[in-house]
Amino acid sequence: MVKHILFDFDGTLVDSRALLVKLYNEMAVQYQFRRIRDQDLALLRSLSISERVDRLGVPVLQIPKLVTAGRQLYQENIRTLHIVPGMKEVIARVSSQGMKSSILSSNSEVNIRQILKNNKLDGAFKEIISAKHIFGKHHSIRKVMKQWGTSPSRMIYVGDELRDIEACRKLGVPIVAVTWGYDSQHLLLSGKPDYLVNSPGELLKTLLSLT
Known part of the structure; x- marks a missing residue:
């Protein structure tokens, strides 16, 4: 779960x-x-x-x-900048199901917090973590798991790039790849993600099935 x-x-x-x-x-x-x-x-x-x-x-x-x-x-x-349409609803629903959401990004924490505030999402996430390694995101994910004291099976990553999939593969962390971001569906599939979704609605169904 x-x-x-x-x-x-x-x-x-x-x-x-x-x-x-x-x-x-x-x-x-x-x-x-x-x-x-x-x-x-x-x-x-x-x-x-x-x-x-x-x-x-x-x-x-x-x-x-x-x-x-x-x-x-x-x-x-x-x-x-604006939140992807439908993602506010995803965040609200998974939170209501007791799932804790955090952000891990190579963007800066200052930038992320400002955008969340502008889009009325400040306070929606447990943590904002700025990854120090652009090409080694698995280091940051491993650090997060250690801080949370959680196993790979108790968490899931949601990302839009092949490098996200590759980082999760190194740690055994399940990943949902979304097709509306930076990398094409074909490139994402080459990394063999655990789940591939084409809309926030599909993402929500996938996440709720894992609770």
Whole structure:
């Protein structure tokens, strides 16, 4: 029986894909990387992060600097972001069933809390955890399990990227992959998630079946 739900944030709870593409393109002009065109989006969603970085010509060593700069630009645009339609209802229903929800994201806690407040969701989550490892989310998930004193079978992760699936696989944590976020359905399926859902309604049914 699942008691803890760990939600990813960008792409899963908040619809930020368009903003992140816009911010990336602003930095691409500054650093002379390849810009993302509208016709590139479908292909990029089907590629892993390392494949995207390679295709866009972004030097791996520059990624930490870009992440830091991107977070600042993101913060300046926070008021344009909204929770994915239907996700407020998901959070409310699972809470009413006694399931505790938390957020684990590579975004900053400050950004996350501000968006939750803007969308009237402050106080809806037990914890907001900012993952320090962009390419090693399993380290943060393991730390959370240790803090909660819970086993993999008592929790579930909800995310929208292949890297989320890979992190959960390393720890034996069940995962629900959602198709409305950053990675395509085909890419998500390649990671063999425990569950794949196409709408918040399907996500709610899946989560409630695990209580």
